[in-house]
Amino acid sequence: MLNELGHFALILALAVAIVQTVVPLIGAHRRWPGWMAVAEPAANAQFLLIAFSFAALTHAFVTSDFSLRLVMQNSHSLKPMLYKITGVWGNHEGSMLLWVLIVALFGASAAWFGGALPSTLKARVIAVQGAIGVAFLAFLIFTSNPFLRLAEPPLDGNDLNPLLQDPGLAFHPPFLYLGYVGLSMAFSFAVAALIEGRVDAAWGRWVRPWTLAAWVFLTIGIALGSWWAYYELGWGGFWFWDPVENASFMPWLIAAALLHSAIVVEKRESLKSWTILLAIVAFGFSLIGAFITRSGIITSVHAFATDPERGVFLLWITAIFMGGALTLFAARAEALSSRGVFSLVSRESMLVLNNILLAVAAFVVFVGTIWPLISELAFDRKLSVGEPFFNMAFTPFFVGLGLALPVGAMMAWKRAKLGRVMRQLMPAMILAVAVLALVFALQTGRSALGPIGLMLGTWLVAGAATDLWARTGRSGAGRLLRLPRNDYGRVTAHAGLGVTVAGIAAMLAWQSEDIRVMQEGDSLTLAGYDITLDSVERIQGPNYISTTGHVTLSRNGREIGQLNPEKRFYPVARMPTTEAGIDNGIMRDVYVVIGDPQDAGGWAFRSYVKPLANWIWGGAILMAIGGALSLSDRRYRVAAGARRTPTPNKGQGVPAE
Amino acid sequence: MKRFLTILLLVLMPMTALAVQPDEVLDDPALETRARELSKGLRCLVCRNENIDDSNADLARDLRLLVRERLVAGDTDEEVIDFVTERYGEYVLLQPRTGGTNMILWLAGPAMLLLAFGIGFAYVRKRGQGQEEVLSTDEEARLKEILDR
Numbered sequence: 001m002l003n004e005l006g007h008f009a010l011i012l013a014l015a016v017a018i019v020q021t022v023v024p025l026i027g028a029h030r031r032w033p034g035w036m037a038v039a040e041p042a043a044n045a046q047f048l049l050i051a052f053s054f055a056a057l058t059h060a061f062v063t064s065d066f067s068l069r070l071v072m073q074n075s076h077s078l079k080p081m082l083y084k085i086t087g088v089w090g091n092h093e094g095s096m097l098l099w100v101l102i103v104a105l106f107g108a109s110a111a112w113f114g115g116a117l118p119s120t121l122k123a124r125v126i127a128v129q130g131a132i133g134v135a136f137l138a139f140l141i142f143t144s145n146p147f148l149r150l151a152e153p154p155l156d157g158n159d160l161n162p163l164l165q166d167p168g169l170a171f172h173p174p175f176l177y178l179g180y181v182g183l184s185m186a187f188s189f190a191v192a193a194l195i196e197g198r199v200d201a202a203w204g205r206w207v208r209p210w211t212l213a214a215w216v217f218l219t220i221g222i223a224l225g226s227w228w229a230y231y232e233l234g235w236g237g238f239w240f241w242d243p244v245e246n247a248s249f250m251p252w253l254i255a256a257a258l259l260h261s262a263i264v265v266e267k268r269e270s271l272k273s274w275t276i277l278l279a280i281v282a283f284g285f286s287l288i289g290a291f292i293t294r295s296g297i298i299t300s301v302h303a304f305a306t307d308p309e310r311g312v313f314l315l316w317i318t319a320i321f322m323g324g325a326l327t328l329f330a331a332r333a334e335a336l337s338s339r340g341v342f343s344l345v346s347r348e349s350m351l352v353l354n355n356i357l358l359a360v361a362a363f364v365v366f367v368g369t370i371w372p373l374i375s376e377l378a379f380d381r382k383l384s385v386g387e388p389f390f391n392m393a394f395t396p397f398f399v400g401l402g403l404a405l406p407v408g409a410m411m412a413w414k415r416a417k418l419g420r421v422m423r424q425l426m427p428a429m430i431l432a433v434a435v436l437a438l439v440f441a442l443q444t445g446r447s448a449l450g451p452i453g454l455m456l457g458t459w460l461v462a463g464a465a466t467d468l469w470a471r472t473g474r475s476g477a478g479r480l481l482r483l484p485r486n487d488y489g490r491v492t493a494h495a496g497l498g499v500t501v502a503g504i505a506a507m508l509a510w511q512s513e514d515i516r517v518m519q520e521g522d523s524l525t526l527a528g529y530d531i532t533l534d535s536v537e538r539i540q541g542p543n544y545i546s547t548t549g550h551v552t553l554s555r556n557g558r559e560i561g562q563l564n565p566e567k568r569f570y571p572v573a574r575m576p577t578t579e580a581g582i583d584n585g586i587m588r589d590v591y592v593v594i595g596d597p598q599d600a601g602g603w604a605f606r607s608y609v610k611p612l613a614n615w616i617w618g619g620a621i622l623m624a625i626g627g628a629l630s631l632s633d634r635r636y637r638v639a640a641g642a643r644r645t646p647t648p649n650k651g652q653g654v655p656a657e
Numbered sequence: 658m659k660r661f662l663t664i665l666l667l668v669l670m671p672m673t674a675l676a677v678q679p680d681e682v683l684d685d686p687a688l689e690t691r692a693r694e695l696s697k698g699l700r701c702l703v704c705r706n707e708n709i710d711d712s713n714a715d716l717a718r719d720l721r722l723l724v725r726e727r728l729v730a731g732d733t734d735e736e737v738i739d740f741v742t743e744r745y746g747e748y749v750l751l752q753p754r755t756g757g758t759n760m761i762l763w764l765a766g767p768a769m770l771l772l773a774f775g776i777g778f779a780y781v782r783k784r785g786q787g788q789e790e791v792l793s794t795d796e797e798a799r800l801k802e803i804l805d806r
Contacts, residue, residue, distance in 0.1 A: 237711060340784070348781075352781055356773040356774065363766065364769075367766070382746065382748045384700050384750060384753065385751075397770075515678075598679075
């Protein structure tokens with residue numbers, strides 16, 4: 001019964017979403033306040049209906065209702081409760097329901113927090129968000145209904161894929177979706193502004209928090225996925241340049257560009273049409289990501305069970321939203337004249353450089369991702385584009401970005417003095433060059449990756465520290481505590497990028513590895529660590545059988561820790577998984593994996609020492625914290641109240657006509 | 658949706674062994690290092706976008722052994738790559754070759770960068786010369802009028 005109600009709520013939500021799209025748009029056009037006012041209750045109703053539907057599906061998973069096909073295919077009565085709940089979005093249909101829930105959530109938050117928006121803009125934003133809801137609700141109901149029943153329910157289910165039964169991965173999709181779908185808000189604001197025909201400083205201020213929030217969620221989501229791959233897949237890889245990973249990385253890059261260019265719109269009323277274009281393209285990459293993942297058109301290690309019908313539907317959604325928005329952009333962009341004037345050496349110019357590098361980097365990733373498809377269709381040449389290409393083609397952009405970042409962050413608006421900024425950054429530069437020289441000397445004869453990566457990391461972190469110090473001006477440390485959170489946010493996020501860069505470079509350049517057959521009692525020495533396999537035993541888990549190795553890790557005769565690498569077998573899914581034994585450290589991880597028993601006795605055994613591994617995710621956490629700090633800045637909260645009073649001198653938009 | 662969906666497809670792959678096995682490792686460390694480097698650039702054909710060094714599939718193991726066999730026989734890195742490509746096609750290379758239509762792929766990034774720099778520079782130059790736009794001649798006249806008052 002509850003399942004049918006959930007299904008019915010979805011259909012009602014679709015009807016409400018259509019009303020939410022059509023009525024406020026007409027109302028805003030005709031300036032009918034009553035019609036515009038429909039937007040808010042409709043957005044709330046749509047959100048509540050989908051939330052109810054989601055709760056109904058969750059209930060079915062929690063109570064193991066195997067009369068639902070989806071539950072039968074993806075759950076099992078013995079599965080731990082956490083994974084019964086996270087199993088709701090561990091499949092195509094359920095994850096699509098989560099997606100529409102988040103679309104509706106953002107639409108409703110525009111109603112909750114948009115009190116100060118001009119009434120027509122607010123009505124249009126909510127209407128465009130409603131239109132996105134219509135498209136995905138139709139997709140869900142007509143191609144991917146999660147509430148399909150089985151005529152004869154089986155006694156038990158097929159179990160969730162064991163690799164998904166992991167805390168890191170359980171919360172990876174919700175964060176990613178909050179990020180992808182969060183970008184739909186930037187899209188809605190951009191389209192609403194194009195319809196209005198005006199983009200002003202206030203628009204920049206409204207769109208930035210939404211973009212920032214989406215970017216923070218994407219950062220967390222990508223980091224969780226990467227961390228999971230690191231400890232779960234058994235060789236400590238953390239990024240594979242797989243099409244589906246690229247699908248999440250491209251929106252991240254564009255969102256990073258967007259949140260920087262929105263600053264220019266807000267502070268200097270320049271780069272308006274470019275910012276609008278970025279807002280459209282950012283959500284476009286989210287849509288393309290959904291298409292790549294769910295259509296199976298590009299070979300990927302990820303990807304849902306694929307279905308051409310779904311792929312075509314998603315392609316239509318992408319084509320309609322991008323085609324419509326870009327046509328509107330072409331018609332209206334001319335009218336969005338910029339006002340701010342700035343010289344070649346200024347923060348504006350450096351932000352233009354930031355945007356160029358981020359956007360072209362995203363473009364390179366995009367071309368590399370779709371090239372196998374184009375090449376096969378257009379030139380009948382079947383080929384692969386993998387990690388070596390992306391490492392070679394993408395890295396230069398990030399090196400350029402990293403080199404320019406500390407300089408740009410400290411430039412003054414309008415007209416800056418390069419000499420002054422460079423003088424302030426001199427200590428950071430000397431430090432970075434010293435690190436480069438030192439590391440280069442220490443590691444003679446290896447690739448330049450390590451030294452350059454550490455140099456870049458040092459430069460970014462020291463540059464961020466210099467930035468913070470320079471903000472205090474002459475009044476010294478006392479002002480440090482009174483700086484706006486926005487400044488702390490910027491500095492933290494920039495330093496986080498440096499930490500991640502250093503971590504990636506060090507791990508790729510200096511990892512040591514050992515592969516061998518180990519008997520119980522055998523020892524090996526790797527990069528100064530003594531690793532002893534004390535014993536191996538079989539352990540029965542809740543829904544798996546495990547072969548667990550007990551490993552002692554010591555250095556110079558002193559024991560550092562006990563590691564328990566496991567090889568698990570899940571009988572229901574008939575699938576093995578590896579659980580690496582990892583000794584986490586700030587400067588290095590020791591990572592051991594137990595493999596198959598060998599014919600001649602003993603087990604295949606791999607061990608790695610990975611320098612600075614945790615810096616990769618530590619940096620991502622810093623970036624997310626930086627974004628959150630900026631988001632909590634007083635400006636965004638206070639401005640909400642200030643916007644209510646009409647401001648005749650500031651925020652005067654440029655009319656389109 | 659991403660990484661965790663690896664999964665559905667990993668299921669389809671034989672997961673009996675973990676990537677490089679102890680019995681595959683060559684005695685000569687220099688040769689083994691070269692073998693590992695080469696393996697990282699070769700695609701496991703039955704997998705989805707994985708190199709043979711990381712892959713657990715049986716076919717990947719066969720390819721790893723083949724690469725090592727050729728290296729022991731004295732082939733250079735290029736000869737090994739050519740040997741494998743001849744048998745399995747260009748699809749096996751994770752780093753696409755630079756010839757022919759692939760030039761579009763390799764040059765797309767640099768070309769776009771040049772274009773973006775050109776447009777960006779022109780835009781910034783224009784904004785830099787915008788000072789005069791602040792006041793139009795009419796406004797200038799009005800300002801003068803006000804000041805002279």
